[in-house]
Amino acid sequence: MKGPFTLGIDVGTSATKVLLLDDSGEWEMGSWPTSESIWDNLQHWLSGRGESVVRVGITGHGPSAIVIRNGEVIGSNISWFDDSLEGCEREVTNDHILTSSRAWVPSRLAQWEKENGPIGDGVPVQLKDLLNWELTGAVGRDTRSMRGYSGEGNFFHPDEVIGLVNNAGSKISEISIGAEVICGCDDLTAGVLGLNANQGDLFNLANTSEHVGLVGGQPMEGLSWLPPIGTLPSLCYLSTSTGGKTLAEKFNVQPSAEAVKNFISQLENEKNTGISNDVKAPAWAAIREINQPIEEVRDMFQSSEMLIGGGLALIPQIVESRGAILRAGQEVSVLGVAKLAQRPLAVIFGAGKVGRGFLAQLLLRAGWRIHFVDSNSELVNALKIGNYAISNLATGEVDIISEYTVSIDEWRLEEASLILTSLGANGLANWAQSVCDIDREIDIILAENHPAPAKLVREHIISSKVGVAQAQVLRSCIEPTAQQVADFGPLIVQVQDHWTLPLDADALIHPELVSSVPGFEAKPNFSVELTRKLYTYNAINAAVCYLGAERGYVWLSDAANDSQIAELATQVGVESSAALVAEFGFDEGEQRDWSGMALTKYQDVTIRDPIERNARDPIRKLGLHDRILGPLHLCIKHGLPHDALIQTMKSALNYREPSDSAAIKLGAFVDEFGAWGALQKVARGLDDSLVNYIGW
Numbered sequence: 001m002k003g004p005f006t007l008g009i010d011v012g013t014s015a016t017k018v019l020l021l022d023d024s025g026e027w028e029m030g031s032w033p034t035s036e037s038i039w040d041n042l043q044h045w046l047s048g049r050g051e052s053v054v055r056v057g058i059t060g061h062g063p064s065a066i067v068i069r070n071g072e073v074i075g076s077n078i079s080w081f082d083d084s085l086e087g088c089e090r091e092v093t094n095d096h097i098l099t100s101s102r103a104w105v106p107s108r109l110a111q112w113e114k115e116n117g118p119i120g121d122g123v124p125v126q127l128k129d130l131l132n133w134e135l136t137g138a139v140g141r142d143t144r145s146m147r148g149y150s151g152e153g154n155f156f157h158p159d160e161v162i163g164l165v166n167n168a169g170s171k172i173s174e175i176s177i178g179a180e181v182i183c184g185c186d187d188l189t190a191g192v193l194g195l196n197a198n199q200g201d202l203f204n205l206a207n208t209s210e211h212v213g214l215v216g217g218q219p220m221e222g223l224s225w226l227p228p229i230g231t232l233p234s235l236c237y238l239s240t241s242t243g244g245k246t247l248a249e250k251f252n253v254q255p256s257a258e259a260v261k262n263f264i265s266q267l268e269n270e271k272n273t274g275i276s277n278d279v280k281a282p283a284w285a286a287i288r289e290i291n292q293p294i295e296e297v298r299d300m301f302q303s304s305e306m307l308i309g310g311g312l313a314l315i316p317q318i319v320e321s322r323g324a325i326l327r328a329g330q331e332v333s334v335l336g337v338a339k340l341a342q343r344p345l346a347v348i349f350g351a352g353k354v355g356r357g358f359l360a361q362l363l364l365r366a367g368w369r370i371h372f373v374d375s376n377s378e379l380v381n382a383l384k385i386g387n388y389a390i391s392n393l394a395t396g397e398v399d400i401i402s403e404y405t406v407s408i409d410e411w412r413l414e415e416a417s418l419i420l421t422s423l424g425a426n427g428l429a430n431w432a433q434s435v436c437d438i439d440r441e442i443d444i445i446l447a448e449n450h451p452a453p454a455k456l457v458r459e460h461i462i463s464s465k466v467g468v469a470q471a472q473v474l475r476s477c478i479e480p481t482a483q484q485v486a487d488f489g490p491l492i493v494q495v496q497d498h499w500t501l502p503l504d505a506d507a508l509i510h511p512e513l514v515s516s517v518p519g520f521e522a523k524p525n526f527s528v529e530l531t532r533k534l535y536t537y538n539a540i541n542a543a544v545c546y547l548g549a550e551r552g553y554v555w556l557s558d559a560a561n562d563s564q565i566a567e568l569a570t571q572v573g574v575e576s577s578a579a580l581v582a583e584f585g586f587d588e589g590e591q592r593d594w595s596g597m598a599l600t601k602y603q604d605v606t607i608r609d610p611i612e613r614n615a616r617d618p619i620r621k622l623g624l625h626d627r628i629l630g631p632l633h634l635c636i637k638h639g640l641p642h643d644a645l646i647q648t649m650k651s652a653l654n655y656r657e658p659s660d661s662a663a664i665k666l667g668a669f670v671d672e673f674g675a676w677g678a679l680q681k682v683a684r685g686l687d688d689s690l691v692n693y694i695g696w
Contacts, residue, residue: 001026003052007175008338010187011038011060011127013081013208014255017334018042020049021342023369024405025415029331038131039172050174056135056165056181057341059190059333060127063147065108067122068139073130075116078108085111092148097225099238104148123154128184135173136181138163144229145186157230158185159340182341187333189232194336195307195327196414198440199233199465202303204294204324205332206312208244208255212297213237220300231513233441238300240293244311250286260314267317287321294322344417344513345369349431351379351406353477354447355422357390357493360401362501363418366517370404371412375427380408382491389488391480393606394497398488417513418443422473425450432460443467443508445520447501451534451626454507467509470526472502472533476607496607502529528584531630535576536591537598538627543569543644544602545614546651556609560602569599571644578641579634617662618655624683628652636687646693653679 001022008019016038017031030045043050065078080102090106098104103111109124125133126145133139139154140162156162165179185193191205192215199216216233219225226235244255253259263283270281279285290312298306309328312318319326328335346363348355351372360370374380387402405412413419413435419442423431428448438461446453446469454470461468475498484492499519504526508514515522523529541556547568548559559565573595580586601607621627628649635642653675657663669678675694680686 001028003049004054005049005052006055006057006338006342007053007179008334008336008341009038009042009056009058009060009128009131010190010334010337011058011131012187012333013061016041017331018045019331019334019338020053021335021338023403025412027331027335027338029334031330039134043172043174046174048174050170051176053175053179055341055343056132056175056179057337058128058131058181058184059187059337060131062126062128062145062186063103063105063108064127065105065112066125066127066130067112067116067119068125068130068133069120069122071137074122075112077127077130078112078115079127080108085114088114094143094148094150095227096148097219097223098148099222099224101239105146106148109149124149124151125154126186132162132181132184135165135169135175136163137166137168138181140183142183142185142229144189144226144232145184147186156183158183158189158232159230180341184337185232185340188237189226189235190333190336190340191309192235192336193339194332194334195309197307197327200303202298202301202306203237204298204306204308204310204322206243206308206310206318207330207332208311210240210243210290210294210310210312211237212240212294212306214301214303223297223300231510238297240290240297242290242293246290247286247312250282255311257314260311264315264317267315284317287318291318291321339415343367343369345371345412345415346418346420347371347373347412347416348420348422349373350422350424350427351376351383352422352424353479353493354473354475355420356383356388356401356491357477357495358473358475358501359420359422359447360404361390361399361495362499362517362519364401364403365519368418368517371416372404372406373408373411374406375408377408379491380406382489385489388491388493389484391484391488391492391494392497393476393494393604398492413438416442418445420445420447421453422447424448425453428453428456429460432457436460436462438466439463441465441509443469443510443514445469445471445501445503445514447471447473449473451620451623454504465509467507469504469507469514469522470530471504472530474498474500474502474533474537476601476609478607478609481608494607496601496604502526502533532580532584532586532591532594534627535580535631535634536573536594537601538621539576539631539645539648540569540573540595540598541602541614542621542627542652543572543648545611546618546648546655548611549615549655549657550651553611556602556611556614557605557607559611560599561605566599566603568644568647569602570595572648573599575635575640575642575645576631579631579638582638582640583634612657612659615652615655615657615663616660618652618660619662619666619682622649622652622666622679622682624685629683629686632690633687636689646690649679649690650675650694 006021010017016034019029021027032041084103088110140156142158161180170177201215205211214236228234266283275281276284306324307327308324309332311330351374383406390399476496480492502521505522505524544560553559577591632645
């Protein structure tokens with residue numbers, strides 16, 4: 001393992017566990033008795049690795065009562081396992097639904113006041129919040145950990161950063177100064193995260209005590225229910241009266257790896273001797289005893305499959321007897337809180353110019369982790385060197401990108417918070433088929449040059465839990481110069497100084513997560529926005545590249561700066577804009593600015609973009625609803641001028657690039673059927689009046 005690391009800490013009733021998680025998903029765990037000093041043990045365990053810790057997440061047992069006032073902990077700390085004082089029972093004061101089997105935070109605070117006096121302007125917190133405060137000096141708490149309490153102030157979402165490790169915090173812990181510390185969460189939620197449980201999953205946290213519950217959903221009679229908070233779903237659950245503590249007491253041992261090993265051996269011996277179902281088989285009888293309350297709770301839910309994790313999950317006979325799916329061992333909660341703290345992971349399918357030169361740059365600037373997946377082994381091996389460069393065409397600034405992982409066959413979808421594609425139209429269908437079984441809450445953003453990528457992907461990914469959002473790529477990402485390759489290597493990408501990625505807000509499952517990335521602009525009614533882009537930017541591009549090809553130009557900017565071509569392209573923008581305003585009600589001034597920006601982009605001489613790349617596949621670009629005929633038909637519908645669009649259509653029909661199979665096929669259609677017949681074959685449903693404009 002190598003840094004940077006995310007550090008998870010789980011302070012349990014009997015043991016404290018710590019875990020280092022790296023960007024590749026690998027982790028290492030240590031533990032010691034909770035009765036021992038957390039910070040001294042952590043320093044010893046880190047052994048110099050603390051300087052590579054960039055984020056910290058802490059969870060712990062609760063509900064407790066700890067009060068911080070004026071930078072000091074005041075009074076005595078009350079833990080969840082302390083005896084309750086008579087007369088301190090209090091009702092839940094927020095929208096949590098909690099069973100009466102435990103003294104929740106309001107009752108613990110009443111007990112604290114009875115022992116220590118009024119809380120006054122002190123801030124009640126939980127154990128993990130105390131440790132966060134010792135690291136950062138910042139007081140923060142979350143409503144889910146403060147079970148049933150509805151106070152004011154100092155509240156954060158569990159994954160929010162409350163502060164940075166300060167000098168004092170670094171001195172006691174060895175964690176690097178400036179490492180971000182999130183608010184953290186309760187150990188139940190941390191365990192669910194450690195299971196990678198999703199909406200609708202049934203979970204079993206099998207530890208000293210056990211919990212069985214459902215991720216998401218509404219309250220159920222007789223069960224505790226925690227409402228959603230931030231990006232975390234609701235939880236409906238019940239704790240049982242048995243678990244690892246029951247087994248330890250029954251066999252008079254301390255919970256340990258050695259005790260688990262001995263218990264497994266005893267189970268195997270009883271089974272081998274044929275007495276596993278006999279009353280003389282104490283180990284199997286113990287399993288049946290602890291399984292009974294689990295099954296009673298499980299029967300309250302409709303789900304048949306159950307995910308299991310925790311110390312008891314290390315016993316394969318328990319996992320098998322419950323028909324459960326093993327997801328994690330004793331690391332389940334500390335791994336979960338580390339995952340909560342770790343910066344989110346975006347998996348980008350397609351490490352080409354747009355993938356690495358636009359999508360990755362925006363996400364990395366927002367603090368995300370990046371994992372590229374690409375089928376090109378040469379490209380993947382080159383990326384494994386560890387970095388590449390992005391050159392800004394307008395400013396000359398070079399950005400070195402290094403915080404990423406890359407693979408051909410390791411997709412890391414279970415870890416991903418967001419999936420993006422920049423595969424190209426020809427590879428999208430196969431990719432969608434390969435991931436068709438995704439069935440959890442996650443968004444997919446399609447940065448594709450395809451007329452309807454979301455519709456295509458939805459033919460394969462049908463789960464309503466998955467958001468499939470189309471995006472508009474308005475940044476040009478082009479090949480580097482020979483000098484740039486010599487200076488920075490062959491992976492360098494030249495990019496336009498453009499920093500926004502508009503995308504379909506209505507298609508997103510987690511719009512708040514996507515919109516947290518600066519530059520990701522989630523817009524409602526996005527189909528209209530897509531049409532605007534296609535009928536403005538792409539229409540003007542078509543005018544430049546097809547007329548430019550007729551005149552022998554090689555580079556798009558050279559053609560766009562030809563005065564006659566620029567005049568035609570400007571007129572295409574005027575015609576298309578008038579049609580868009582008439583059809584969709586866009587603001588005339590705003591639409592005029594769009595047209596101006598489009599032509600300015602194509603006239604930028606620093607963007608050395610070949611005409612051949614822009615003109616490629618004229619059959620698709622002459623589609624009925626594509627960049628030329630789409631706005632042309634809107635003009636006809638609204639009785640608007642369309643001469644420049646007609647000229648662009650003729651130039652596209654005349655495109656004959658020998659290396660472009662679609663151009664050759666189009667030429668064969670024209671030779672065999674004539675221009676009008678060829679147009680009818682590639683764009684079925686044409687307005688009949690267009691026959692009057694073909695002219696040859």
